[in-house]
Amino acid sequence: MRALWSDMVNAKTPDGDRRLRMDDVAELAGVSQMTVSRALRTPEKVAPETRARIEAAMAQLDYVPDLVAGSLAARRSGLIAAVVSTFENAIFAPTIAGLTEAAEAAGFTILLGSSGYSETDEERLLRAILGRRPDGVMLTDAFHTPRARRLLAAAGVPIVETWDLPAEPVDMVVGFSNVDAGRAMTLALHGFGYRRIAFVAPSSERDRRGLKRLDGYRRAMDDLGAPRREIRLHGPVATLEEGAAALVALLDQHPEADAVACSVDTLAAGALFEARRRGIDVPGRLGIAGFGDFALAQPAGLDMTTMRIAGRNIGAEAGAMLVKRIAGETPEQAVFDIGYEVVRRSSA
Amino acid sequence: MRALWSDMVNAKTPDGDRRLRMDDVAELAGVSQMTVSRALRTPEKVAPETRARIEAAMAQLDYVPDLVAGSLAARRSGLIAAVVSTFENAIFAPTIAGLTEAAEAAGFTILLGSSGYSETDEERLLRAILGRRPDGVMLTDAFHTPRARRLLAAAGVPIVETWDLPAEPVDMVVGFSNVDAGRAMTLALHGFGYRRIAFVAPSSERDRRGLKRLDGYRRAMDDLGAPRREIRLHGPVATLEEGAAALVALLDQHPEADAVACSVDTLAAGALFEARRRGIDVPGRLGIAGFGDFALAQPAGLDMTTMRIAGRNIGAEAGAMLVKRIAGETPEQAVFDIGYEVVRRSSA
DNA sequence: GTGCGACATGTTTGCGCAATCATCGTCATC
DNA sequence: GATGACGATGATTGCGCAAACATGTCGCAC
Structure with a gap:
């Protein structure tokens, strides 16, 4: 499968019959090519009878205008x-x-x-x-x-x-603002009564949005005068498995945490799933919040507290x-x- | 927002500076336009030093070839x-x-x-x-x-x-083969010990695949000498809500059914949720199967029996x-x- | 030294359409 | 009835590139 586009330049098309152009339509309708073009783009500038003839011709021929050529000409x-x-x-x-x-x-x-x-x-x-x-x-x-x-x-x-x-x-x-949103989620958890709030965030610089949410978490915790508890991912992509691993890491590194916000729903879903496997009481022992309100979680009964973004x-x-x-x-x-x-x- | 493409034909671009063409690159590199074209598409046909000059010129100008024009010319x-x-x-x-x-x-x-x-x-x-x-x-x-x-x-x-x-x-x-797959799912349920198997299928002719799976179900039930129990959707699209409604209809119309296969996972997920809400024992009282193994269900813990298709x-x-x-x-x-x-x- | 071929590059042309300008009525106006 | 305005249509041109063909240049065999 190392066939590249450039290798195919000389590939011949098997069918010999030329593709239809506007000229073909024009000839059949008894008008010039330009009038066909007008009938397509600015039909109000073409006399009704002429337009009808052109449309009939196009329908008869199953003509499909070449938008590549049109794009080039029209810029x-x-x-x-x-x-x-x-x-x-x-x-x-x-x-x-x-x-x-x-x-x-x-x-x-x-x-x-x-x-x-x-x-x-x-x-x-x-x-x-x-x-x-x-x-x-x-x-x-x-x-x-x-x-x-x-x-x-x-x-x-x-x-x-x-x-x-x-x-x-x-x-x-x-x-x-991902910073504001991360901050808002943290403060919301605080408002729900949680006091030892952790955050699961990406480690990859490429997930700038996740890092911004982390930044919002940090600001909120600083404002609250509470210590930060951060779990960073290993891999570059936020997956369910990463979420499960993050929960394990949290229980190990910050066993006192009573809530954890995740930078994205996928992680939170993985964490929730892992919590279920381990029989951890959610939200009693640990509150878990996601971010995004992605379609996968809610209808499936995860019933996750999250940040809704109108994607x-x-x-x-x-x-x-x-x-x-x-x-x-x-x-x-x-x-x-x-x-x-x-x-x-x-x-x- | 009734701005149509055709209305914009005469919209002027504000920037007056002409867009770069191959000629500009060619001039800077001291070659002809055709050689630039060759350097892009068949670099091995251009002498290494020439190619280097051309590539330098393209980099210097941030030239991006016009693939619209290229498409038209190359067909x-x-x-x-x-x-x-x-x-x-x-x-x-x-x-x-x-x-x-x-x-x-x-x-x-x-x-x-x-x-x-x-x-x-x-x-x-x-x-x-x-x-x-x-x-x-x-x-x-x-x-x-x-x-x-x-x-x-x-x-x-x-x-x-x-x-x-x-x-x-x-x-x-x-x-x-959607027919074979529908048949296979039905027979699989039979193999699991279910004997009064129902099927939830679309009513819309547009969902031909769902109807084919229904057809497979019918063939399987006929082969098994078992009576058919069919629930058809109301709307044209298979949604979670339709799945929930289908479960309700099933309990009403075929209360004796011990399993139900759905034409698609979405419906099965909806049925599963409705079963949970009603406290119905799944799979004890009723087995539920989906079709497609879509990502939505599994990570959320629905743990649904389904037909996996390698999409x-x-x-x-x-x-x-x-x-x-x-x-x-x-x-x-x-x-x-x-x-x-x-x-x-x-x-x- | 001549001839020939392989390689590197250039010239010309056209892809199918839309912009632009030109043309040809037709009709209302005075 | 001459004038111009306007509506409908046509002729010409070029969008930016790649195909096809033409040209030039070098090296090598004899």
Whole structure:
């Protein structure tokens, strides 16, 4: 499977019959190619009878306009790119769903990119994406290399970063303050009566959002005058297994802790699961809180106290802002704070 | 938000500076545009020193080649389209992840389309997708109108249908027999000792796969000489709520049933929750089985007996087959049966 | 030294469409 | 009835690149 794109340049298509062009439609309808183009893009500028003839011709031929050629000529692609780091990330689905809905309603198509976790992949992906000349770009994970940021900025298209409020946004933002949210969860746990609150956070620098939530936890604990109890992950990715391991580490290193907040639901679910296996009373002996209110946990009965983020709205709002900017308008605000909400269930 | 693509045709870009072309790189490197093109696509055909100059020039300018123009000239887009009905469908994430991995490794980019559930959307989507001239198409939900099938066939690109083995495939297939799998699950429940087995199935004709599983159930029950006990959904989409409602209907209409298989995990999860709420002993009083082994249930402790389908492999295999065909090769088999596997856990 | 082939690079052309400008009525106005 | 405004359509051109072909240059065999 080392077949690369470049190796295929000379592959012949078996079918000899030429693909249909606008000229074919035009000839059948008895008009010029330009009029067919107009009938498609600005139908109100074509006389009704002419338009009817053209539409009949297109239907008869099953003509599908070549949007590649159209994009080149019009210098707009009708594409909105969505870039995520991985599909394992639960952020992904609802946010992409919201974006897709908004984008498709305005006639755009989604170009999907996953950057993986390596920095070399990052630039490859970015070239693959920006080379398609998308009219807008939504990022759920920021790019890290300076060159990547430069390329993004130089692309000259609207960009929305999401799921955070970066200090120096590339362009627009739809997100929330992860620091504030981490702080809010910690204070909420305190409000529930917990006094020896711990936090499970990533160790990877790449999970900047998780680290920001940790930062919020630290500030809250400092404000409360309480000592910090931190458990850091081993691996780069927050998994259920990492969550289970974190619970074990917590019981070992901070046995006195009476509550633990996790930087993301996945970890909290793993911790809850491990607590069940060990017969630990949740929330009696230990309160457990997650972050994100991802779909997997709640309907499945984990009934987890967590921080709800309106992921689908983030995508929808990002899409709306992009569409607006592509249309030449200026959104009222370049930074949209979507907020967060502590959802108390039975785990803490 | 009724800004449509066509309304934006005349929107001006604010920045006046022209975008970089290959000519700019060529000039800086002291070569012709064609040599730059070669350096990008077939670097081995360019002398090492020349290549170095060109690469330096590209790096200096932060040049990103225009793949739209390239696609038009080369008559290959480097795009692989993935079409799903909705993002709510649990099929989606792992299959797309597998596809993306295979496609990106071979230098392709993913074009994403969601068809929604309406037939009018179908054709709009198909035009939006096929108009981009993808080099291959993966479908997780087949198109239903005759015209849609005609357009697909006429596109002249490799197509993979997935998650089923259709009787009349458009082109290639990566999937499994939903009839056999439904039958296998029923027989497995029988093997577990259940004798009065019911089945929860969709009512919508659009969920052909669910209906095929129902068909498999029927065949199994007929073979066993056992009477059928069927519960059909009300709505078009299989949700947790539908699953809960189905359990209620089952208790009402077939109180003697000792096991129930659901056409999809989502329904089974809903049924399991409802059973918990009602204090019904699972699996003692009633065995419950799902279908799909979707990520939602297991980590949350539902511990559901289900039919495992390797969704990620489906995507990966589909991607591999597409890449192969795009390269001009012929895969050994146009139909790849990925199989299924009964996973017995504690719910049945 | 001549010829020939392999390699490196350049020139020309066209992919299919949309922007732009030109053209040709038609109709209301005075 | 001449004038201009406007609506409908057509002709030309170029978007940025890659295919196809042309040219140049070198080395090596005889």
